[in-house]
Amino acid sequence: xxxxxxxxxxxxxxxxxxxxxxxxxxxxxxxxxxxxxxxxxxxxxxxxxxxxxxxxxxxxxxxxxxxxxxxxxxxxxxxxxxxxxxxxxxxxxxxxxxxxxxxxxxxxxxxxxxxxxxxxxxxxxxxxxxxxxxxxxxxxxxxxxxxxxxxxxxxxxxxxxxxxxxxxxxxxxxxxxxxxxxxxxxxxxxxxxxxxxxxxxxxxxxxxxxxxxxxxxxxxxxxxxxxxxxxxxxxxxxxxxxxxxxxxxxxxxxxxxxxxxxxxxxxxxxxxxxxxxxxxxxxxxxxxxxxxxxxxxxxxxxxxxxxxxxxxxxxxxxxxxxxxxxxxxxxxxxxxxxxxxxxxxxxxxxxxxxxxxxxx
Amino acid sequence: xxxxxxxxxxxxxxxxxxxxxxxxxxxxxxxxxxxxxxxxxxxxxxxxxxxxxxxxxxxxxxxxxxxxxxxxxxxxxxxxxxxxxxxxxxxxxxxxxxxxxxxxxxxxxxxxxxxxx
Numbered sequence: 001x002x003x004x005x006x007x008x009x010x011x012x013x014x015x016x017x018x019x020x021x022x023x024x025x026x027x028x029x030x031x032x033x034x035x036x037x038x039x040x041x042x043x044x045x046x047x048x049x050x051x052x053x054x055x056x057x058x059x060x061x062x063x064x065x066x067x068x069x070x071x072x073x074x075x076x077x078x079x080x081x082x083x084x085x086x087x088x089x090x091x092x093x094x095x096x097x098x099x100x101x102x103x104x105x106x107x108x109x110x111x112x113x114x115x116x117x118x119x120x121x122x123x124x125x126x127x128x129x130x131x132x133x134x135x136x137x138x139x140x141x142x143x144x145x146x147x148x149x150x151x152x153x154x155x156x157x158x159x160x161x162x163x164x165x166x167x168x169x170x171x172x173x174x175x176x177x178x179x180x181x182x183x184x185x186x187x188x189x190x191x192x193x194x195x196x197x198x199x200x201x202x203x204x205x206x207x208x209x210x211x212x213x214x215x216x217x218x219x220x221x222x223x224x225x226x227x228x229x230x231x232x233x234x235x236x237x238x239x240x241x242x243x244x245x246x247x248x249x250x251x252x253x254x255x256x257x258x259x260x261x262x263x264x265x266x267x268x269x270x271x272x273x274x275x276x277x278x279x280x281x282x283x284x285x286x287x288x289x290x291x292x293x294x295x296x297x298x299x300x301x302x303x304x305x306x307x308x309x310x311x312x313x314x315x316x317x318x319x320x321x322x323x324x325x326x327x328x329x330x331x332x333x334x335x336x337x338x339x340x341x342x343x344x345x346x347x348x349x350x351x352x353x354x355x356x357x358x359x360x
Numbered sequence: 361x362x363x364x365x366x367x368x369x370x371x372x373x374x375x376x377x378x379x380x381x382x383x384x385x386x387x388x389x390x391x392x393x394x395x396x397x398x399x400x401x402x403x404x405x406x407x408x409x410x411x412x413x414x415x416x417x418x419x420x421x422x423x424x425x426x427x428x429x430x431x432x433x434x435x436x437x438x439x440x441x442x443x444x445x446x447x448x449x450x451x452x453x454x455x456x457x458x459x460x461x462x463x464x465x466x467x468x469x470x471x472x473x474x475x476x477x
Contacts, residue, residue: 169426230426261455262406262442262444262453262455262456263442263443264443265420265445265454266419266420266445267420269420269421269422269423269427270422270423270424270425270426270427272422274455
């Protein structure tokens with residue numbers, strides 16, 4: 001079976017790997033400036049929840065930088081016969097938490113150059129996400145145009161923690177650039193700190209596991225906002241990928257959006273279809289971490305209600321603590337080929353289609 | 361062949377709302393528009409609410425940008441409960457024209473209005 005992993009984290013041991021890709025003021029800030037941790041920590045506004053065990057699996061313990069790839073190859077890519085790994089970085093999306101948009105943009109640029117230079121050539125299964133700092137959409141758009149033409153770059157990535165909902169016209173320069181470069185826009189769970197001060201409705205929750213379970217709240221807001229503001233009317237070809245934000249909530253939110261739109265469509269006269277129809281044509285959800293009810297039929301009915309056969313894409317979240325195993329993904333058997341790989345080909349249009357045939 | 365049934369007098373129909381009448385046990389709203397009188401069943405196909413007792417108003421025209429063009433003033437009734445918008449002339453729901461409330465032909469004789477069904 002042809003397998004695309006839509007959320008494969010390329011780790012580093014130390015953020016100092018970015019130093020060769022920085023210069024001038026921002027290199028000085030990066031090398032000598034204050035950090036949220038010892039030398040090698042990536043600058044970011046930290047979240048108020050600390051994972052009690054750290055994010056990485058405890059059987060993934062790189063010592064030297066090259067171990068990050070070698071362990072991934074052995075324990076993930078080769079073991080599960082992954083055909084395509086969409087690299088999603090790790091800490092760089094946290095640049096979205098910084099108040100200084102110029103520094104945040106410089107960090108993203110350094111990461112993108114490092115990712116293209118260091119990671120993409122390592123393995124023919126690797127395809128890259130370029131990370132942008134959405135707090136200055138014009139700088140982000142410029143970065144998308146700077147590196148978005150690289151033939152092995154397949155998406156633009158931000159954190160789902162944000163200063164305002166992603167449908168806001170403030171962000172539209174980013175979508176203009178995505179559309180121009182033919183790249184999907186993806187948001188990955190993260191960025192819950194610093195200027196992104198409202199990742200949880202009603203205020204900060206207390207414990208890490210409690211918080212992690214309800215973080216999809218923010219994704220609900222972004223999904224509603226993208227649809228309501230008519231992003232998919234302005235850019236009908238644009239695909240938005242929501243990564244690691246859960247999936248079982250989607251039908252209930254779509255039902256609510258459709259119901260409210262039917263009554264009050266006059267507020268948004270630029271919409272021409274029901275919210276759920278924009279979801280089905282333009283938004284894709286990554287599977288991990290797929291909810292696990294005691295009765296699997298409860299989940300499958302939910303997936304059917306969101307047209308999961310066509311809207312879901314497999315993701316492992318390697319090497320994080322809530323990793324999903326290819327061999328144990330509990331989805332309807334008839335949908336496996338689409339969810340494991342074929343749906344991704346429609347989103348990541350730079351992936352050569354013959355890859356799917358070659359893998360069979 | 362439809363029969364005609366007396367609904368109300370013309371001066372009972374306000375300019376900005378429906379006159380609600382009961383004809384053969386059916387609740388009906390009679391509206392006065394620029395081109396004459398119209399009548400709809402006063403039962404919303406959504407949840408059965410008193411559709412014709414909601415506000416008579418206009419709405420925004422479908423656009424391609426963040427532009428708000430207020431259009432069709434006086435030609436739309438919003439259901440009294442959930443606000444679904446219906447075209448008074450056709451009875452069609454604006455979001456999905458396959459959903460509609462029943463409409464009736466209206467005729468006038470002197471100051472008397474009749475609905476036909």
